[in-house]
Amino acid sequence: MTLESTVDELLAQHADRPGALLPLLHALQERVGHVPPEAVPLLAAGLHLSRAEVHGVISYYHFFRSSRPGRHVVQICQAEACQACGSEALLAQAEQALGCKLHHTREDGEVSLEPVYCLGLCASSPALQINDQPHARVSPAKLQRLVAGLELKA
Incomplete structure (x- = not known):
């Protein structure tokens, strides 16, 4: 499954929820192990947010990773x-x-x-x-x- 299709699937599950960004980021990280930088524009477009808003949430919370973690x-x-x-x-x-x-x-x-x-x-x-x-x-x-x-x- 590609990153784009994964993000699309998760957007379909979460986009209509109030405050969808945090649950969506958690779901994406759970699915792929991190929040890849190339997912930021996909998430921003899907939630009608700016890339800066999405990046700001990812960088603010220590829980989110931008790169794949170790085993x-x-x-x-x-x-x-x-x-x-x-x-x-x-x-x-x-x-x-x-x-x-x-x-x-x-x-x-x-x-x-x-x-x-x-x-x-x-x-x-x-x-x-x-x-x-x-x-x-x-x-x-x-x-x-x-x-x-x-x-x-x-």
Whole structure:
């Protein structure tokens, strides 16, 4: 299925809803893994919005990706509660263990490292999420176990 046909199908499902852009962006990202830049003019035309309006929503919300993520997506919480409990050190450890900087995907496509701004686990900080599965009270040792469990290709 082409990107254009995917966007057309999703527009048919969502265009008549009030505030259709957000549900449509979520549906597109769920379907193809990200919101490709070439989808922006298609979405804008289908919703009678400017390209700038669509791009503004995509760039404002941290959840939306403009490029394909790695096979594994590791998200480290950067909200205040997690920062107070050591998420910055956890992030540095994750960058080292994964061989990937924040906001990047490894060259081999195995893993993406992303920030997330609250997983709702504030009382169990620091927290992270791997492939949409949240983990709380993540210590350095727990992070090592979680990364080892990813079975990353060498």
